[in-house]
Amino acid sequence: MNYSTYTSELYAVPAVQTSAAQAWPGVRVERYELAAGGVPAHFHGQHLLLIHQAAQAVHSHRPQGNGVQEGLFRCGDTGLYPAGEYGPSAWDGPADVIHVHIDPDWLESRARQSLDLAHFRLHERFRFEDALLAHLGRQLLTAAGKEHPLGQLYVESLVNTLGYHLIEYHASYERRIAGTGARLSAAVLARIDAYLKAYAEQTVTLAALASLANLSVFHFARRFKLTTGSSPYQYVLDWKIKRARHLLRTGDLPIAAISDALGFASPAHFSSAFKRAVGQGPREFQRG
Numbered sequence: 001m002n003y004s005t006y007t008s009e010l011y012a013v014p015a016v017q018t019s020a021a022q023a024w025p026g027v028r029v030e031r032y033e034l035a036a037g038g039v040p041a042h043f044h045g046q047h048l049l050l051i052h053q054a055a056q057a058v059h060s061h062r063p064q065g066n067g068v069q070e071g072l073f074r075c076g077d078t079g080l081y082p083a084g085e086y087g088p089s090a091w092d093g094p095a096d097v098i099h100v101h102i103d104p105d106w107l108e109s110r111a112r113q114s115l116d117l118a119h120f121r122l123h124e125r126f127r128f129e130d131a132l133l134a135h136l137g138r139q140l141l142t143a144a145g146k147e148h149p150l151g152q153l154y155v156e157s158l159v160n161t162l163g164y165h166l167i168e169y170h171a172s173y174e175r176r177i178a179g180t181g182a183r184l185s186a187a188v189l190a191r192i193d194a195y196l197k198a199y200a201e202q203t204v205t206l207a208a209l210a211s212l213a214n215l216s217v218f219h220f221a222r223r224f225k226l227t228t229g230s231s232p233y234q235y236v237l238d239w240k241i242k243r244a245r246h247l248l249r250t251g252d253l254p255i256a257a258i259s260d261a262l263g264f265a266s267p268a269h270f271s272s273a274f275k276r277a278v279g280q281g282p283r284e285f286q287r288g
Contacts (some may be wrong), residue, residue: 001085002042008032010039019144026106027185029140031098038090047102047122050079051137054096061128062089071127074283076134080125080170095111098137110218111167120173122166130169136162156206157233160221183227188213195237201263204236241277246249246269248286255282 015030052073083104109118191212210220240262260269274282
């Protein structure tokens with residue numbers, strides 16, 4: 001039996017892309033281009049969400065009891081393999097796959113904080129279709145290779161959505177109490193706006209916003225979306241664009257100074273985010 005933290009440690013080739021350097025909490029995403037082959041019997045310590053993205057379908061199989069479990073993985077098909085022991089498996093052609101490794105303790109702690117659970121178990125699924133999981137995996141892989149206007153908050157939003165979707169649709173659990181659907185109060189939203197104004201130049205995290213509501217990150221994100229209709233990431237980005245419009249209208253601050261004052265990753269990220277939201281770049285807006 002081979003023991004590994006990540007299933008990909010069993011591969012003979014390195015990752016084409018990886019988020020390992022970013023050290024995202026709870027999640028690592030990797031992309032591999034593999035020839036036909038297989039992996040031996042093994043134990044892996046991380047949950048694995050596997051997303052196939054090659055145009056050519058790949059046939060995969062593994063022993064299962066007295067028989068063989070097999071499936072044809074087409075582009076967008078996924079597999080979900082919780083941490084644990086697995087027998088050997090193989091695939092019959094070249095594969096282009098995204099690995100999303102999820103820390104079991106991280107996922108369960110989010111579930112318990114958000115839902116107050118008596119027990120929790122992630123399901124194993126050899127091959128299935130889930131368009132949202134496939135989309136989130138691709139978005140995380142893209143995020144591993146470039147910066148975003150609000151940096152870590154964007155990744156946290158993706159990871160939070162991934163975790164909630166797995167908990168809600170691909171796990172078994174029993175709640176101790178209900179009552180997770182309440183809206184945030186006007187006082188909490190006012191505290192969030194005051195925080196954004198006071199610390200506009202700093203990196204905004206979900207943990208910081210959730211602390212203003214005295215909620216877990218997971219619970220906060222769900223209630224925030226229910227209350228405002230926007231994700232925390234989109235709300236913060238909209239708030240910063242609104243503030244940028246005010247600064248551009250009322251002063252002669254350089255674009256770089258406004259970008260720094262509002263905590264964007266760079267003036268280029270600020271300009272592109274502003275143009276997407278407003279329809280014209282900040283310089284053009286300021287001149288107008």
